[in-house]
Amino acid sequence: MTQDELKALVGQAALKYVVPGEIVGVGTGSTVNKFIDALATMKDQIKGAVSSSEASTVRLKALGIPVFDSNDVESLSVYIDGADEIDQQGHMVKGGGAALTREKIVAAQSKQFICIADESKLVGALGAFPLPVEVIPMATARVMRQFVAMGGTAAVRLKDGQPLVTDNGQHIVDVKGLTITDPVAFETEVSQWPGVVTVGVFALQKAQVCLLGTAQGVKTLAF
């Protein structure tokens, strides 16, 4: 099976976690796009979605799924999103699609995080994928120096030769060369650095379930 087919498989499998009559939290990325397409087949059974990015909002609306402002929804039963890496405890690196801040916000208002991913995303320890960090632009150089002091290398993410601007009007720094052995401690520390909006380690809000697309079918990992 191709990676694209594995993504479609887990996108479809996630439907069983969607609670009829409720609003579902929806992540961002190519795997989530498969989920959104599958969700459209049961759109009459749900109230709608809270979305984690402008891109997902556009796709949801195009398929006729109502999108609610997160401020108007107290809590969600379930949030479905992809990951760039996930370890055996359900800790993740996210933000490859630059949507990490809104993803963390929607995850925080959800009772359960269901991660959907192909098997290439399952890792022993987080850190092989460049770690995305959303930063306030005036703090970029100092935040990058702090990652260098930790032993990493850091670069501002570019789009068309210019710093990529997130849905929140900020920039992304991608950090390479760190092995994140204690994801909770790492997330807690970096989140406190002035100018860091969101660090792409999701350990305080880890996944409870991962639907992993494998050549043998969908494996369910519960954490």
Ligand code: 5RP
């Ligand atoms: C976006 C994300 C995505 O969930 C992550 O990048 C995985 O994306 P894909 O499903 O395209 O591999 O965190 O900010």
